[in-house]
Amino acid sequence: MRIGAVPTLADVQLYTAHPGSGLWRLADEQGDDAPPPYWAYQWAGGLALARHFFEHPDLVRGRCLLDLGSGSGLVAIAALKVGASSAIAAEIDPNAVAAIGLNAALNGVRLAVLADDVLDGPPPDVDLVAVGDLFYASDLAGRVTGFLDRCLAAGIEVLVGDPGRPSLPLSRLRPVAAYDVPDVGMAGGGGRGAVYAFGAKQP
Ligand SMILES: C[S@@+](CC[C@H](N)C(=O)[O-])C[C@H]1O[C@@H](n2cnc3c(N)ncnc32)[C@H](O)[C@@H]1O
Numbered sequence: 001m002r003i004g005a006v007p008t009l010a011d012v013q014l015y016t017a018h019p020g021s022g023l024w025r026l027a028d029e030q031g032d033d034a035p036p037p038y039w040a041y042q043w044a045g046g047l048a049l050a051r052h053f054f055e056h057p058d059l060v061r062g063r064c065l066l067d068l069g070s071g072s073g074l075v076a077i078a079a080l081k082v083g084a085s086s087a088i089a090a091e092i093d094p095n096a097v098a099a100i101g102l103n104a105a106l107n108g109v110r111l112a113v114l115a116d117d118v119l120d121g122p123p124p125d126v127d128l129v130a131v132g133d134l135f136y137a138s139d140l141a142g143r144v145t146g147f148l149d150r151c152l153a154a155g156i157e158v159l160v161g162d163p164g165r166p167s168l169p170l171s172r173l174r175p176v177a178a179y180d181v182p183d184v185g186m187a188g189g190g191g192r193g194a195v196y197a198f199g200a201k202q203p
Helices: 024-030 044-055 074-081 094-106 138-153
Strands: 002-006 009-016 064-068 086-090 112-114 128-132 157-162 173-180 192-198
Touching (some): 009 094, 044 157, 044 192, 074 094
Antiparallel strands (some): 173 192
């Protein structure tokens, strides 16, 4: 992995994959069930949320945040950089858990990692849940939506960053900002990621 600045976010650096990283070795070691190494890349949804926090630090300043589906840890790291009082990165991929720790140290921030699937559990004890690019599969999107509903019912604010994946529950989302950010596989840029407020189901 190479240390590199995050596109559109000069203040954050991450360990980033490149052709020589040999990430295929993880699949060799872990077999066919190995999750894709999503943590090694920056996704448009997470980039949009991270950028949004830098543009509007008041959203996170002094607040406790859960970064759901944290991947590289980017969203939690960005929130801490602009003044969040604490951040929890929830992630089910053990390789991502390791990467989050390395990326947090690289950026000089301390966060907690929840290496567990929280989606079927109770809402966390936080002020804000941030969800970067977690609506990429319909079954997962349904579980995420159920979890976010419980968070809303507990009085927790929920923000979603996403470039418009097919399973995004648009009827539940109010757009609040959009940013020019590259997505995975778009080396030349040209992508766009939106930030949404997740709201209650309308009767
Ligand atoms: C597309 S990546 C996005 C990563 C990061 N949020 C970003 O925007 O850069 C989705 C991440 O969600 C994680 N994930 C999938 N299901 C999850 C679950 N039930 N709980 C926590 N993390 C999950 C995956 O392992 C993966 O790292």
